Amino acid sequence: MAKREPLSDKIAIDMTPMIDVVFQLITFFMLTLKTVITEGDFDIRMPLGASAGAAPEDAPTVLRLVMKADGEGRLAKINMNGNPIVGDDLLSELATGSEALRQAEDNAAKSRTEGTKRRVDAATKQKNAVVRQFIDTIRGKVNGVIGGGTGPGGGADNTEAEIDADPGLQYEHVVYVITAVSGKETADGQTVPLIKKIKFAPPKKQR
Numbered sequence: 001m002a003k004r005e006p007l008s009d010k011i012a013i014d015m016t017p018m019i020d021v022v023f024q025l026i027t028f029f030m031l032t033l034k035t036v037i038t039e040g041d042f043d044i045r046m047p048l049g050a051s052a053g054a055a056p057e058d059a060p061t062v063l064r065l066v067m068k069a070d071g072e073g074r075l076a077k078i079n080m081n082g083n084p085i086v087g088d089d090l091l092s093e094l095a096t097g098s099e100a101l102r103q104a105e106d107n108a109a110k111s112r113t114e115g116t117k118r119r120v121d122a123a124t125k126q127k128n129a130v131v132r133q134f135i136d137t138i139r140g141k142v143n144g145v146i147g148g149g150t151g152p153g154g155g156a157d158n159t160e161a162e163i164d165a166d167p168g169l170q171y172e173h174v175v176y177v178i179t180a181v182s183g184k185e186t187a188d189g190q191t192v193p194l195i196k197k198i199k200f201a202p203p204k205k206q207r
Helices: 016-032 088-110 114-146 171-182
Strands: 044-046 061-069 077-081 159-163 181-186 190-192 198-199
Touching: 061 171, 077 088, 077 114, 077 159, 088 114, 114 159, 159 171, 171 198
Parallel strands: 044 198, 061 159, 159 198
Antiparallel strands: 061 077, 181 190
């Protein structure tokens, strides 16, 4: 039987079409890219040290938001420049909604059933509705103070928000307040800056 000679020719692969396709895809994605405002991009300034100089004459108006916590770390009271801006009923609903969601999530972790999943979804929906009402209430109070001036040189540019929160306060409440004072949504779903400068009060000394 004759021995077969091995094939010496190699099949060459033309990479040019593949490279062309890659460049076409890159061009397509570059042309269709839409830039959006980054969520959570806040201009937050931390408190200055004791050696900070005196405030300039054109210092902006400061809205001081004081947040008090109860023994469980829940928000018990919130004032703006000494005046309460959220009623006790809404604060109670916020605490109840958070506790109901926590219990539903704990039960779902122990028993993953369709019933526990529905209860988590219902508790989440209820809490989100209360949080939205809480944010809208604070946003309305702040907007009333700055007069809706969100353009250059308006009330938004000449106003700062200073957040003074109890150390034991659950941090999600601070996030809600930052969301409320930083911007507002228009009818078409766009976010308009409300207060661009947000800072935290210096920490209180422990006695």
